[in-house]
Amino acid sequence: MTDAETERSPLLDVRGLSRRFDVSQPWLNRKLSGAGKLYVNAVDDVSFTVARGKTFALVGESGSGKSTIARLIVGLLEPTRGDIVFDGIWLGQGLKGAEARKLRRRFQMIFQDPLASLNPRWRVSDIIAEPLRVFARDMPARDPLLRVGELLALVGLSAEDGVKFPHQFSGGQRQRVAIARALAARPDFIVCDEPTSALDVSVQAQILNLMKDLQREFGLTYVFISHNLQVVRHMADEIGVLYLGRLAEVNKAKALFETPRHPYTRMLLDAVPDIEMTGRPRKRVEGEIPSPIDPPPGCAFHPRCPFMNERCRREIPRLVEGVACHAVEEGRI
Amino acid sequence: MTNDPMTTRQIEPVIPPRPPGLLRQALDSDMFYSWRNSPVTIVATFTAAALILVALLAPWIAPYNPFNPATLNLMDGFTPPMSEGAFSDNWFLMGADHQGRDVFSTIMYGSRVSLFVGAMATLFAMTLGVGLGLASGYNGGTIDAVIMRIADIQLSFPAILIALLIFGVARGLIPPSQQESMAIWVLIFAIGLSNWAQFARTVRGATMVERQKDYVAAARIMGVHPALILLRHILPNVLGPVLVIGTIGLALAIIEEATLSFLGVGVPPTQPSLGTLIRIGQQYLFSGEWWILFFPAVTLVLLALSVNLLGDWLRDALNPKLR
Numbered sequence: 001m002t003d004a005e006t007e008r009s010p011l012l013d014v015r016g017l018s019r020r021f022d023v024s025q026p027w028l029n030r031k032l033s034g035a036g037k038l039y040v041n042a043v044d045d046v047s048f049t050v051a052r053g054k055t056f057a058l059v060g061e062s063g064s065g066k067s068t069i070a071r072l073i074v075g076l077l078e079p080t081r082g083d084i085v086f087d088g089i090w091l092g093q094g095l096k097g098a099e100a101r102k103l104r105r106r107f108q109m110i111f112q113d114p115l116a117s118l119n120p121r122w123r124v125s126d127i128i129a130e131p132l133r134v135f136a137r138d139m140p141a142r143d144p145l146l147r148v149g150e151l152l153a154l155v156g157l158s159a160e161d162g163v164k165f166p167h168q169f170s171g172g173q174r175q176r177v178a179i180a181r182a183l184a185a186r187p188d189f190i191v192c193d194e195p196t197s198a199l200d201v202s203v204q205a206q207i208l209n210l211m212k213d214l215q216r217e218f219g220l221t222y223v224f225i226s227h228n229l230q231v232v233r234h235m236a237d238e239i240g241v242l243y244l245g246r247l248a249e250v251n252k253a254k255a256l257f258e259t260p261r262h263p264y265t266r267m268l269l270d271a272v273p274d275i276e277m278t279g280r281p282r283k284r285v286e287g288e289i290p291s292p293i294d295p296p297p298g299c300a301f302h303p304r305c306p307f308m309n310e311r312c313r314r315e316i317p318r319l320v321e322g323v324a325c326h327a328v329e330e331g332r333i
Numbered sequence: 334m335t336n337d338p339m340t341t342r343q344i345e346p347v348i349p350p351r352p353p354g355l356l357r358q359a360l361d362s363d364m365f366y367s368w369r370n371s372p373v374t375i376v377a378t379f380t381a382a383a384l385i386l387v388a389l390l391a392p393w394i395a396p397y398n399p400f401n402p403a404t405l406n407l408m409d410g411f412t413p414p415m416s417e418g419a420f421s422d423n424w425f426l427m428g429a430d431h432q433g434r435d436v437f438s439t440i441m442y443g444s445r446v447s448l449f450v451g452a453m454a455t456l457f458a459m460t461l462g463v464g465l466g467l468a469s470g471y472n473g474g475t476i477d478a479v480i481m482r483i484a485d486i487q488l489s490f491p492a493i494l495i496a497l498l499i500f501g502v503a504r505g506l507i508p509p510s511q512q513e514s515m516a517i518w519v520l521i522f523a524i525g526l527s528n529w530a531q532f533a534r535t536v537r538g539a540t541m542v543e544r545q546k547d548y549v550a551a552a553r554i555m556g557v558h559p560a561l562i563l564l565r566h567i568l569p570n571v572l573g574p575v576l577v578i579g580t581i582g583l584a585l586a587i588i589e590e591a592t593l594s595f596l597g598v599g600v601p602p603t604q605p606s607l608g609t610l611i612r613i614g615q616q617y618l619f620s621g622e623w624w625i626l627f628f629p630a631v632t633l634v635l636l637a638l639s640v641n642l643l644g645d646w647l648r649d650a651l652n653p654k655l656r
Binding site: 071074075076100101104107108109111112113116117118119120121122123125130131134135143145146147148149150152153158159160161162163181185 | 346347348349350351352353546547548550551552553554555556557566569570
């Protein structure tokens with residue numbers, strides 16, 4: 001591949017990703033009550049690509065499989081089916097040793113609750129220095145402490161904060177520490193799993209702006225997971241809307257907000273409070289997300305969909321030109 | 334790195350300061366504050382420290398060496414406390430036993446044996462229990478089921494019975510010529526093995542909670558080896574309850590050793606522990622020589638009580654809900 005082609009090829013390519021969880025009762029309970037095995041398809045046949053230096057956002061209600069996708073991408077979970085291709089390399093079971101370490105250095109994750117994602121018994125310096133230690137062989141040799149000081153400054157903390165423990169910080173500062181740790185090994189890809197939803201609203205914007213600045217500065221690629229549409233609008237270049245483990249719609253951020261096509265996306269956007277709409281009644285999101293253990297047949301959204309017809313009850317819609325909807329496909333909406 | 338992104342923005346690198354010294358940290362800690370405000374704990378600390386110090390220094394500070402036959406005078410036997418032997422110049426603070434040994438000195442040497450056995454047994458139980466508990470809680474599945482069923486079975490028997498059983502079996506396996514020298518290690522093994530289950534259960538539960546947390550996920554994403562995750566990340570976070578059980582376990586182990594020695598299956602008579610001394614003493618209690626029993630028993634109570642009180646304090650101090 002030439003440099004130009006590498007430049008154009010996506011950094012992350014997710015193909016037909018599925019993950020099934022076994023949620024059956026223990027064996028003995030099952031035998032006694034005569035119940036069968038139970039599975040949840042938390043993620044079902046999800047495909048998307050993430051371009052270099054861009055932000056791909058995944059939005060959806062709770063239970064839509066957002067976090068599961070994040071964990072599948074970074075390798076905390078193994079996919080039941082499907083492939084994840086990172087910069088032309090298949091992330092599968094086959095990666096071992098130095099090769100795996102080299103690849104791991106390139107991706108990182110920022111978690112929802114920084115209080116849980118930072119070891120409470122470690123000083124902040126040690127937390128930020130951990131990736132430096134783990135990837136010492138793949139990094140230019142430098143004083144790790146100097147780099148820690150640099151990283152602390154980069155995220156807007158002072159070097160003196162290095163001796164403190166995570167519980168001595170506020171939520172926003174803790175998330176800054178988590179970001180510093182994620183950046184320590186100079187990754188080019190970061191999965192952000194609702195990085196601001198545990199924070200005060202006043203702090204959210206600061207963290208989001210910090211993340212945007214860092215993206216511009218280091219050419220980072222983000223997969224950004226959120227249930228907050230305003231946050232996503234601020235951050236994302238491209239958005240995937242998840243419903244019950246399947247992608248309902250994928251589109252450029254601007255297009256998705258201006259001309260939502262899938263009925264579910266429309267419903268979500270109609271529900272977003274808007275300062276220009278003050279006084280006018282807002283349309284509520286009708287119904288609730290069904291149980292993933294017993295999903296409705298056909299299109300999972302059909303019980304809540306105003307455009308539902310007989311075909312929607314039977315047939316699962318495929319993602320065609322960024323929308324998975326029979327009604328759109330048939331030109332009914 | 335060809336294009337160092339750090340060059341795009343000028344940041345004056347500052348090295349973070351070093352953490353304060355260990356003593357400073359200890360004096361500034363909440364633990365020390367809670368210790369200073371609990372008079373019972375302060376008394377218990379000094380009692381335990383004094384007993385441990387006396388035991389450690391016994392060969393140098395004991396007035397007599399009760400195991401040196403040259404200094405013993407059998408005719409001094411049963412000398413009451415605070416008096417001089419009838420046939421020697423020896424003065425006995427706590428009296429003399431049936432062989433004319435100074436009870437005060439035998440207690441010093443005896444608590445040495447008791448503390449050594451108790452501490453080593455607790456350490457052994459702790460290492461084994463924490464190791465198995467971590468493995469059990471982190472891996473789950475079959476390993477967890479096997480380890481925990483063994484612990485369940487063992488917990489359904491009294492610890493002393495298990496120790497007796499292990500002691501008996503181990504004794505049978507060791508050639509008679511080495512029994513005397515090995516006895517103390519067999520005892521440590523028996524007491525330790527009968528107490529690991531408490532540690533394992535506590536650590537397993539705490540580990541199962543900790544491994545779900547995102548800081549473990551963050552380490553796993555980096556590809557940190559599971560053994561290192563357990564050692565560096567999870568172990569420091571589950572150590573609090575271990576310290577509490579360890580301290581209370583030390584008191585229990587000392588009592589367990591005393592019980593075994595009292596029953597005559599513990600340390601050999603040439604190395605009497607507090608339990609052995611109590612066993613010897615109770616033979617003379619009804620003939621009026623109370624001091625042979627009384628002083629070792631009081632020492633045992635003081636030792637077990639002070640260590641236990643320390644354990645209680647530790648439990649309260651480490652539990653933020655009780656503050």
